[in-house]
């Protein structure tokens with residue numbers, strides 16, 4: 178039975194999806210904070226949050242048994258991802274469910290600013306019929322500067338085109354070709370600041386974007402500019418923005434997000450700035466967006482807990498369901514080869530050419546269940562393991578080949594694996610001994626001289642000890658007259674069996690291996 182905690186207000190359909198599984202015990206709680214959250218979180222396998230629950234370093238360090246955190250939304254800035262990663266906790270988000278809602282909301286903010294609708298509304302509520310103070314501007318032929326052209330930024334740009342706006346965009350990760358396709362002219366930030374009538378930000382909050390727009394940047398802008406932040410508080414410096422509004426240096430701003438939320442106890446200077454529309458982080462607050470992200474998060478949690486499948490992870494390479502099915506056999510094979518390598522070499526690994534799953538297999542025999550797909554890479558890095566990954570599409574005799582070279586202080590091990598029919602993972606090369614074996618279960622690896630009689634004697638000894646042989650694979654090097662036998666057996670042999678096998682004439686080394 179897996180225990181799942183749902184905090185913040187998740188759409189009911191997401192909770193229902195989880196409750197349908199008999200394997201899940203789902204508990205819903207109001208937003209929890211500090212000690213209450215630490216106490217409650219103990220014993221849960223998964224937690225689903227929106228933006229209000231703060232999964233800080235302290236909270237995560239105190240957690241026990243937590244395997245997955247699902248954020249029903251895009252931004253994961255309420256989660257200490259590095260601590261989660263260190264603890265081997267998968268963090269997933271629901272990246273696409275609220276894109277349209279937030280893009281439409283940004284547009285609503287832009288039009289409300291252009292036509293001063295909230296200010297006119299406030300005046301009407303004061304019973305003042307004022308038709309002079311609220312003269313606005315059209316969007317047609319205006320320049321919109323979009324900073325951050327990911328999911329939301331590009332949807333905003335599409336809508337701006339329909340309004341006849343010229344779009345200048347900045348995103349270091351968007352190609353010129355893609356921008357052109359989207360009808361966006363890529364421009365420097367400086368040009369966006371100087372030429373735009375409206376500026377909207379749609380980046381995550383990172384070290385590079387914190388304070389991206391401050392006093393200096395505002396100084397470059399037109400006096401008529403209107404600025405919108407429906408992304409994350411802190412991307413636009415709040416003090417500088419408030420000052421520009423108060424001094425009339427800019428025409429207006431619309432803000433949905435704050436450096437501290439709610440912003441009331443931090444005396445946020447935007448609270449009393451003129452020509453400023455404020456909202457309490459509502460970009461994703463539509464029935465559709467909340468339904469979408471709740472389902473996305475619930476499915477991510479269920480897939481992970483029941484099938485180990487990781488989708489939309491922010492601290493693991495993410496794969497789609499189809500990709501996961503395609504890769505499943507490779508992941509298992511890589512992990513098994515990792516386990517073989519670990520047992521052959523011991524734990525003094527210095528150079529590797531591998532994947533996370535290989536690393537998981539490599540560390541499992543020494544670190545046990547504390548290592549998983551998420552923390553295997555940091556675990557390796559913390560141990561000074563140097564990694565190199567290469568992809569080589571040169572045709573070879575296998576349709577796919579996973580080649581792993583592990584170097585320790587004393588020796589080097591080369592393992593190759595291939596997957597047949599997308600399901601059967603085979604080890605096909607062990608240090609240039611070629612054979613085809615499934616590296617799984619109890620196995621004996623026997624290095625011997627390539628002379629008659631060895632295979633027979635090995636079989637006889639195992640038979641005498643009542644140990645059943647499941648399969649036997651022999652690889653040989655004719656030039657050195659050496660061979661390697663991999664024997665899969667039904668049980669772990671006693672130490673004296675291994676000693677007896679090692680004494681067979683022609684046998685040079687016997688090693689027992691166990692791979693999950």
Ligand SMILES: NC(=O)c1ccc[n+]([C@@H]2O[C@H](COP(=O)([O-])OP(=O)(O)OC[C@H]3O[C@@H](n4cnc5c(N)ncnc54)[C@H](O)[C@@H]3O)[C@@H](O)[C@H]2O)c1
Nearest residue numbers: 252279325326327328329348350379380381407408460461
């Ligand atoms: N107000 C809300 O309720 C609400 C709802 C959803 C998303 N958001 C926020 O909106 C933002 C965008 O979300 P998204 O789904 O479009 O994310 P996304 O990851 O699809 O897009 C972000 C884009 O920002 C770009 N970027 C990163 N660093 C940059 C930099 N220094 N300069 C310029 N561009 C940079 C990235 O290349 C990417 O294209 C996020 O901060 C998210 O948390 C807010």
Ligand SMILES: O=C(O)CC[C@@H](O)C(=O)O
Nearest residue numbers: 227228250251252461462
């Ligand atoms: O949970 C919410 O409503 C906010 C979501 C939004 O900030 C996000 O990053 O997806």
